Amino acid sequence: MPTAQSFWDKAAEKYAASPIKDMDAYEATLARVRAHLNAGDAVLEIGCGTGTTALKLADTGADITATDISEKMIAIAEGKRAAAGVSTVRFRQATLDNHGLGERAFDVALSFNLLHLVGDVPAALREIGKLLKPGGLFISKTACLTDSMGYLKLILPVMRLFGKAPDTVHFFRTEDLDRMIEAAGFELIETGYYPEKTRSRFIVARKR
Ligand SMILES: C[S@@+](CC[C@H](N)C(=O)[O-])C[C@H]1O[C@@H](n2cnc3c(N)ncnc32)[C@H](O)[C@@H]1O
Numbered sequence: 001m002p003t004a005q006s007f008w009d010k011a012a013e014k015y016a017a018s019p020i021k022d023m024d025a026y027e028a029t030l031a032r033v034r035a036h037l038n039a040g041d042a043v044l045e046i047g048c049g050t051g052t053t054a055l056k057l058a059d060t061g062a063d064i065t066a067t068d069i070s071e072k073m074i075a076i077a078e079g080k081r082a083a084a085g086v087s088t089v090r091f092r093q094a095t096l097d098n099h100g101l102g103e104r105a106f107d108v109a110l111s112f113n114l115l116h117l118v119g120d121v122p123a124a125l126r127e128i129g130k131l132l133k134p135g136g137l138f139i140s141k142t143a144c145l146t147d148s149m150g151y152l153k154l155i156l157p158v159m160r161l162f163g164k165a166p167d168t169v170h171f172f173r174t175e176d177l178d179r180m181i182e183a184a185g186f187e188l189i190e191t192g193y194y195p196e197k198t199r200s201r202f203i204v205a206r207k208r
Contacts, residue, residue, distance in 0.1 A: 047114030051077025125184035
C-alpha cells in the first residue's frame with residue numbers, strides 16, 4: 001500500500017495538468033473566501049496541491065503559507081509562484097501532525113478538498129484549532145461522498161488496486177462533517193454547496 005505522500009507525489013503532475021472541473025463553482029467558492037480575508041491576515045492553507053488557489057488569493061493582500069503533504073505538489077506550486085512573481089505566498093511541505101508552524105499563528109486556515117482524505121479527522125480539526133488565533137476562521141470545502149457519490153465505496157477497492165485512489169477516503173454525510181467541526185471547538189458561521197449537485201460542502205467556522 002503506498003503512503004499518502006507517495007500516492008500524492010505520483011499524482012502531482014497529472015493533477016497539475018487537469019483543468020478545474022466546474023469553474024463556476026470554483027469562482028463562487030473563491031468569492032466567498034475572499035469575503036472573509038483581509039489584507040495583512042496570516043493565512044494557512046492545508047493540502048494546497050499545486051498552489052492554484054493560494055496564488056489566486058494573493059490579490060487579497062493576505063500573507064499566505066500554503067502547505068501540502070506532497071513534495072512534488074509543493075515543487076510545482078513553487079514553480080508557479082516564482083513564474084508569477086508572487087512574494088506574499090510561501091509554499092512548504094507539511095502535514096497537520098508535522099508542521100512546526102507554532103500555535104495561535106494564523107487568522108484564517110483554509111482546506112479545500114482535503115478533510116475526506118486525512119486519517120484522523122477529529123485530531124486534524126483540533127490541530128487546526130490550535131494553529132488559529134482566538135476568533136480565527138477555518139474555511140473549508142469538502143466532498144461529502146455519502147450524499148453524492150456513495151457508489152464510489154464499491155469501486156474504491158478496485159481503484160486502489162490500480163493505484164488510482166489513496167488509502168484514506170472518508171464517506172462523510174454533511175451533518176456528520178458539520179458536527180465534527182463543531183465538536184472540535186468551532187461555531188459554523190456560513191455554509192453552502194459549491195457545486196450544489198455534488199454536495200461539496202463549503203463551511204466557514206469561527207474558533208470559539
Ligand atoms: C484532492 S487534492 C486537493 C488539492 C487542492 N486543495 C485543490 O482543491 O485542488 C488533495 C491534496 O491534499 C494533499 N494531502 C493529502 N493528504 C494530506 C495530509 N494528510 N496533509 C496534507 N496534505 C494532504 C494531497 O497531496 C493533495 O495535494
